[in-house]
Amino acid sequence: MVNVGPVTVLTPTGTLGYGFGDEALARGMSLKPAVIAVDAGSTDPGPSYLGSGKPLVSDYGIRRELKVLISAAHAAGIPVIVGSAGGAGTGEQVDRTTALVRDIVAELGIHLKLAWIYADIPIERAKAAVRAGVIEDFEAGTPLTEDILDSTCSLVAQMGHEPICEALEGGADVIIAGRACDDSVIASFPIWRGADPALAIHMGKILECGAFSAEPFAMDVMLGTLYDDHFILEPGSTERRASVKSVAAHSLYERENPFSQGGPGHQMDLSNCAFEQVTERQVKVVGARMTATDDYYVKLEGARLAGYHSICIAGMRCPTFAGAVGGLLDEARARAVDYIAPEKAHITFHLYGRNGVMKELELAPPSGHELGLVIDVVAQTQELAHAVCHHISGGLLHRHYPDVINPSGNLAFPYSPSDIDLGPHYEFSAYHLMKVGSPTELFPVHFEEL
């Protein structure tokens, strides 16, 4: 292994736009990081951001934080890397973020080299892969088909570190990457500098959530320093510490298998990892191993427009209605289905106080003096969704039932209008692995001198 010397990565927060402390950033920058790297999204907020292309965080929030980070990095002469720009990392979201960077750079009166990397996958490219038999299900539970791809309105793939390294090789000072594997965003700079990829990617897994791996945890600055055979984690703020407990706990977060994890082109073996408290605020991590897979697979993430959404929010206070509500909702659903036949709608009752959160997984008996109801309708058109939603809300409001003590209305609406149109409803359509010929072929890098 080449001795590259220590490489420190500063991750300002778990998701760009979710905030970090000024003092924590200043202290982190005093530790002379070689790069600022931050993740800006994932599938976690749901399929809407992928399907619609709208950003997860406001332009105001992204601009505010990127300005601080670009200023600090420019002063220190180090690059800034943002992965999964805009929330889902679509081309539209990358363009939106690079536009903010151009504004910031102009406002600061500085010059730098901007790179951006798209992660959009043309539908035809994925259909060709389906025909070639080089797509495997990841966890969607069904094979990806050409029909599903035809109904998919937005398709991205998670890039590994390689396209980001290509941007670094091209001399980029600010890199705005589309959808990227979270770990790779953090690991790319150390790997480009020659660090052990296994350790760099493991460090990326922990750093990508910022100071969520510290205690007290927060969306805040976290630093990792890679050495030849280990890395050291430390939060930026002196109000926090990294502990063996906080770091080990974070190693389990949001992933199924704590010992073995796949990524673009590799499989990580974390079964021999060990954590050691080296100072009050620092934890040393060793033991990650990595195997390059025979074929290079990237994870596809797709969303389709599944209809239009209307909802109604209502409260219920009367014990006689609460006693009858199960049957009344079933009846309201049946009436709505008849009302629009042969057209169809997907009707859900989120009944808070009974099973609103967990639905069929809720086994606890009813309790409490209030119930909250969200009537949730998805239909092929907004007009139909709205009509069904109001048919149900209006019907339930004035429905007579045995033992009724207050016949003037069954639902307490907090809003007028009672029925709210949420617009397009997106669902995940692809969550599959696709074999590619090279790690960079799907992720073109563009440069611009600002």
Add this chain to the structure above:
Amino acid sequence: MSSRPLHELADIVRSKNAGPYRITFDVMFTDRARYEQVRDSEAIRPQTVAAAYGLDISQISSFFHVDQAMAIKVTIIRPRAQGAAGDGDMYGCQHHVPLMNIAVPVT
């Protein structure tokens, strides 16, 4: 032998999405003896977790004892994908209560 709910013995019982099609649960301890006591009681195992949620055992995707992190990790297949019509918990972060109420025998 008496029993106590898991939340009185563990320091953290949490749930979270692990991708759009899974919810993963972490039961974490700070005290090794207590972790080992709960682990060795086998009160928390795929069958008991499935029963706590009314799930068929086939819907338990994986189960691990993570000794180095003093944690028990179990993952379920979501009844409906994250964000699909009818999903009530976009982040899967409020599914922990039936797990934390499982009774663990204590001496």
